[in-house]
Amino acid sequence: AQSVAQPEDQVNVAEGNPLTVKCTYSVSGNPYLFWYVQYPNRGLQFLLKYITGDNLVKGSYGFEAEFNKSQTSFHLKKPSALVSDSALYFCAVRGVTGGGNKLTFGTGTQLKVEL
Amino acid sequence: GAGVSQSPSNKVTEKGKDVELRCDPISGHTALYWYRQSLGQGLEFLIYFQGNSAPDKSGLPSDRFSAERTGGSVSTLTIQRTQQEDSAVYLCASSSLQGDKLFFGSGTQLSVL
Numbered sequence A: 001a002q003s004v005a006q007p008e009d010q011v012n013v014a015e016g017n018p019l020t021v022k023c024t025y026s027v028s029g030n031p032y033l034f035w036y037v038q039y040p041n042r043g044l045q046f047l048l049k050y051i052t053g054d055n056l057v058k059g060s061y062g063f064e065a066e067f068n069k070s071q072t073s074f075h076l077k078k079p080s081a082l083v084s085d086s087a088l089y090f091c092a093v094r095g096v097t098g099g100g101n102k103l104t105f106g107t108g109t110q111l112k113v114e115l
Numbered sequence B: 001g002a003g004v005s006q007s008p009s010n011k012v013t014e015k016g017k018d019v020e021l022r023c024d025p026i027s028g029h030t031a032l033y034w035y036r037q038s039l040g041q042g043l044e045f046l047i048y049f050q051g052n053s054a055p056d057k058s059g060l061p062s063d064r065f066s067a068e069r070t071g072g073s074v075s076t077l078t079i080q081r082t083q084q085e086d087s088a089v090y091l092c093a094s095s096s097l098q099g100d101k102l103f104f105g106s107g108t109q110l111s112v113l
Helices: none
Strands: A003-005 A010-014 A019-021 A024-026 A031-038 A044-050 A056-058 A064-068 A073-078 A087-095 A109-114 B005-007 B010-013 B019-024 B031-038 B042-050 B065-069 B075-079 B088-095 B108-112
Touching: A003 A087, A010 A019, A019 A109, A024 A073, A024 A087, A031 A064, A031 A073, A044 A056, A044 A064, A073 A087, A087 B042, B005 B088, B010 B019, B019 B088, B019 B108, B031 B075, B042 B065, B042 B075, B075 B088
Parallel strands: A010 A109, B010 B108
Antiparallel strands: A003 A024, A019 A073, A031 A044, A031 A087, A056 A064, A064 A073, A087 A109, B005 B019, B019 B075, B031 B042, B031 B088, B065 B075, B088 B108
16 A cells, blocks of 8 residues: 655744755555645645656745655755745655555645744 | 636535535546545545546545546535534545646535534
8 A cells, every 4th residue: 555654744944944844655666756735725736746757856836856766755845945835735646556546645744934 | 617616615514414515627637536634634535536437436434425427527525424523624636637737626624513
């Protein structure tokens, strides 16, 4: 069975500082990996995905994520955080083979960026 | 439509009543998902439809939950004999056949009193 772990319920960072939101996964075979963001009172939005190729994936709003196969991780990063980045972030995984097209999400990490 | 539409946006019901939640996916999207979001629980997969294939119902928590998708478009999630633990936000998402990105609706907030 595929699964995703987001070990931090909340991450606090000062505006202008780099941020990292952690994600590890478990899946049979190669993974498709995703990050989604949920702003207050708004629906979930796609941020970025890793399918194959370059381990560093760039997405919306200046976010990027690094796929690390040996550590089964897909941490979300941004070089300089903004207050407007404060939101709930979800990591998700789907197996390339097996598991059908079911996308399994983590429990989410609340990011709080303060002035 | 321009996005995934869900109705109602809010539903308050009494324990034991049946409820129906509707999802209208993006036109042309063949894949449709239902998820449940509870506080502190993340997104719980419920059911997945892909074209004319048999749906993946592996996430439905009990036989009180069912879903159908008519004509490959609109989907209805039905919860029979609702319980207080069914209270959550029910999210629908759709994606195109070739794409992996999911487009989510705004959800239905279900409150069972």
